[in-house]
Amino acid sequence: MDNYGDFNNVLSQDEKKRGLSIKNYETQDFVDCVASLDLLDLRFTGCFFTWMSPKVCSKLDRVLVNQRWNSSNLDGFVEFKASGCVSDHVVCIVCIVSVLEQHKQKLKPFKFLNMWTLTNEFVDIVISNWRFNGHGTLQYCLKQLFKGLKQPLEVLNIELFSNISARAVVAKNKLETMQEDMLPSGVMLDDYREVKKNTEMLLESERLFIAQKAKLNYLKHGDKCTKFFHDLIKKKNKRNAIIAIQNQDGITVTKPLEMAH
Known part of the structure; x- marks a missing residue:
């Protein structure tokens, strides 16, 4: 200054x-x-x-x-x-x-993640769980249909997409190692195509996840500026968080439990 x-x-x-x-x-x-x-x-x-x-x-x-x-x-x-x-x-x-x-005791609501649609399992889950045999208004029936997808999609997320950034790094390193082994000799390994396809899917999943969380879908498709995305996510979370409330006695409270009360 x-x-x-x-x-x-x-x-x-x-x-x-x-x-x-x-x-x-x-x-x-x-x-x-x-x-x-x-x-x-x-x-x-x-x-x-x-x-x-x-x-x-x-x-x-x-x-x-x-x-x-x-x-x-x-x-x-x-x-x-x-x-x-x-x-x-x-x-x-x-x-x-x-x-x-501040966020330690906050329960995370269900949120649909765009990266789930990259897998064949997503379509199978929707087909097998998109049914409701009850009665009610159209809005109620639609709600129950979506509710039936919630748990299967959460299981899908845990099995295939948990810690997506770490998964993407491991897959990328594995692909690069395979390429380093193949390029000197020119011998194509049997599972190379499968590994490459899985790596591309995980990298794209990571991009979709971070872009959706940062709400910056307008960025170029190939832009994977991860640190930039994470900084924006933290900034948005801070901006949206309620960190102080004045109660009916005029006292400002900042502890999460007191603010919830």
Whole structure:
């Protein structure tokens, strides 16, 4: 930050109320600094404006995090509280929590994974389990049909796709080893085609799984930038997670059990 100094300014027009209008040149250095360092505001509760004079309110105090924070196993939020007569700036309280601890007791809902459709077993499961002999509305019958697929698909996922990234690495290493053995002699091994087909299926399954989880299906088909995907997944999980709730007594709670209650 030594190259930029103390900005003492806002990032946008809506971060100031009353007083003289903000000129673009006044905020440009701060905006450029935040963009070049790839910084984002940490989520916050409490006061939006963090500094006030008798006539002006502005957001001069903030907590910024970088991509390393977003890809870590830590999460947190900021609570901005009025300071009374102590200062014309608000009190800034940062709370840091572990993402692993936060999600430890959370039950994972059933979610259809696109990679399942790459196997022949998927079609067989749908054909053998797509039946319901009861009665009810069309919506109820459809729900029961899908419900009948849930357990068989979970078993399929455990047997063929659990730890998909690790499976893909093992298969890729095996394929490369076979190729290194065959290329000097030119002798084709009997199971080479099967190994190659299985490796391609696992690599494509990994791509579909990570792309679906990161919700970035628009990326090019061959883009397997795994670290990039995982960083985005962690960032989205942090953004979507509820890490603090204010109860009816006005007390902010952060523990998962207390928030659930």
